[in-house]
Amino acid sequence: MTETKPFRIHVPQTDLDDLHRRLTDVRWPDEPPGIGSSRGIPLADMRSLVRRWRDGFDWRAQEERLNAFPQFVTEIDGQTIHYVHVRCGAPGALPLLLTHGWPGSFAEFLGIVEPLTADGYDVVIPSLPGFAFSTPVAETGWGNLFRVASAFAELMTRLGYERFAAHGSDVGAGVTGMLPMVAPGRVVATHINGPGPFPFGPALEVGGLGEADRVRAERFNEFQRDGLGYLHLQSTRPSTLAYSLTDSPAGQLAWIAEKYAEWTDVDLPAEDLLTVASLYWFTRSGASAAHFTYEGMQAFRAFAEQTGETGGTLSSGGVPVGVAVFATDHTIRSLVDPTGLAAHWSEYDRGGHFPALEVPGLLAGELRAFFGAYR
Structure with a gap:
C-alpha cells in the first residue's frame, strides 16, 4: 500500500464520557507532608x-483547531503513519520535515507552520510510530531510529519530494540525524535543538568550563542523578508501566506533566499540556511510546557494542547541520561538537525542551535563518 488518505481527528463521544468518568473517580494517593516537588509532581x-482536564478543557475545540491543518495517513513497512502536510503554494518551495520527541506530539509544531509556509516552505509533520495517530503499532522494532528515518524518507518520496530539509528535537533529533544516511543525496541540511550528553553516561566534569557551560553541566548532573526515573522505566519495563498509562488518565497526565514542568523555561497554557495528554490518552500511545523508548x-546499546560509540556527540551525515540551544538545555558545545562540525550554532536565553510551544517565534526565525541558505 502506497496511497495516502485524508484524515480527520474525531474522538467518539463514548471515549470522552469515559475520560470524564475516570477523572471524576480518581483514587488519589496519600502524600508525605512537606515534600513539595522533590519526589515528583505534587498532589x-x-x-x-485533573479538575481542569475534567471541567475546564474543551477537547472538541482543540479537535477543531488540530483539524484546521491538513492531515493524512499512509502505510509504510506495515505501519500506519499519520502526518500533517501544508504546502505553501510557492514555486521552488523547500520541503521541511519536522519530527517531535517524547513526551511530545505533532501538535507542538502547529504554531510555527504559518511563518514557515509564509516564507516558502512546504511543511511535513509526521507522528512517530506509536505516537498519536501513528497507532496501533503493527509489530516490534519501530523504536529503531534508522527504521523510523527510512519510513520518513519514504513518506517524503510519496509526497513527491526528492530533495528536502529536516528539523527535530529530542528523539526527533536522532531521527533527523539519520535521514542523510538513509536518504543519501536527498537531504540538503538538518537542524536540531538541544543535543546533550548521553544520559546514562558519566557525570560531566565542571572544571574549566565557562560560566554558562558550567551551569548547564551542573544541571545535567542533577538531571542524571534525580531525573532519570522515567527513562529507566521506559527503557527496561515498558510493559509494566503500560497498564497505568492506559488505565488511568491521571497516571498518564502525571507522567508527562512532570516533564513539562521540569523541562520548560516558559509557563505554557494548561490547554497545551492537556491537549498533549488527551492525544496520548485517546490513542493509548503512552504504552506504545514507552515501548518505542x-x-x-x-x-543504541547494540550499536554502542559494535562501534564503541557512547553517544552524546554531533554527527552530520555529510550535510550541513545547524544547532539551537535553548535556556534549559544541557548542551555544551565543546563536548557535543568538539571538532566544530556544526555549520550553524545559536544559543538563546529563553525556551526549553519544547521550543515550538514555548518560544515559537524564536524557533521559526531560527529555522528560516538556517535553512534559507540551502534552498
Missing part, C-alpha cells in the same frame, strides 16, 4: 490539573 498540582535504547 495539589495534580488535583488542579525501550526499543530505541536496545538498538
Whole structure:
C-alpha cells in the first residue's frame, strides 16, 4: 500500500464520557507532608490539573483547531503513519520535515507552520510510530531510529519530494540525524535543538568550563542523578508501566506533566499540556511510546557494542547541520561538537525542551535563518 488518505481527528463521544468518568473517580494517593516537588509532581498540582482536564478543557475545540491543518495517513513497512502536510503554494518551495520527541506530539509544531509556509516552505509533520495517530503499532522494532528515518524518507518520496530539509528535537533529533544516511543525496541540511550528553553516561566534569557551560553541566548532573526515573522505566519495563498509562488518565497526565514542568523555561497554557495528554490518552500511545523508548535504547546499546560509540556527540551525515540551544538545555558545545562540525550554532536565553510551544517565534526565525541558505 502506497496511497495516502485524508484524515480527520474525531474522538467518539463514548471515549470522552469515559475520560470524564475516570477523572471524576480518581483514587488519589496519600502524600508525605512537606515534600513539595522533590519526589515528583505534587498532589495539589495534580488535583488542579485533573479538575481542569475534567471541567475546564474543551477537547472538541482543540479537535477543531488540530483539524484546521491538513492531515493524512499512509502505510509504510506495515505501519500506519499519520502526518500533517501544508504546502505553501510557492514555486521552488523547500520541503521541511519536522519530527517531535517524547513526551511530545505533532501538535507542538502547529504554531510555527504559518511563518514557515509564509516564507516558502512546504511543511511535513509526521507522528512517530506509536505516537498519536501513528497507532496501533503493527509489530516490534519501530523504536529503531534508522527504521523510523527510512519510513520518513519514504513518506517524503510519496509526497513527491526528492530533495528536502529536516528539523527535530529530542528523539526527533536522532531521527533527523539519520535521514542523510538513509536518504543519501536527498537531504540538503538538518537542524536540531538541544543535543546533550548521553544520559546514562558519566557525570560531566565542571572544571574549566565557562560560566554558562558550567551551569548547564551542573544541571545535567542533577538531571542524571534525580531525573532519570522515567527513562529507566521506559527503557527496561515498558510493559509494566503500560497498564497505568492506559488505565488511568491521571497516571498518564502525571507522567508527562512532570516533564513539562521540569523541562520548560516558559509557563505554557494548561490547554497545551492537556491537549498533549488527551492525544496520548485517546490513542493509548503512552504504552506504545514507552515501548518505542525501550526499543530505541536496545538498538543504541547494540550499536554502542559494535562501534564503541557512547553517544552524546554531533554527527552530520555529510550535510550541513545547524544547532539551537535553548535556556534549559544541557548542551555544551565543546563536548557535543568538539571538532566544530556544526555549520550553524545559536544559543538563546529563553525556551526549553519544547521550543515550538514555548518560544515559537524564536524557533521559526531560527529555522528560516538556517535553512534559507540551502534552498
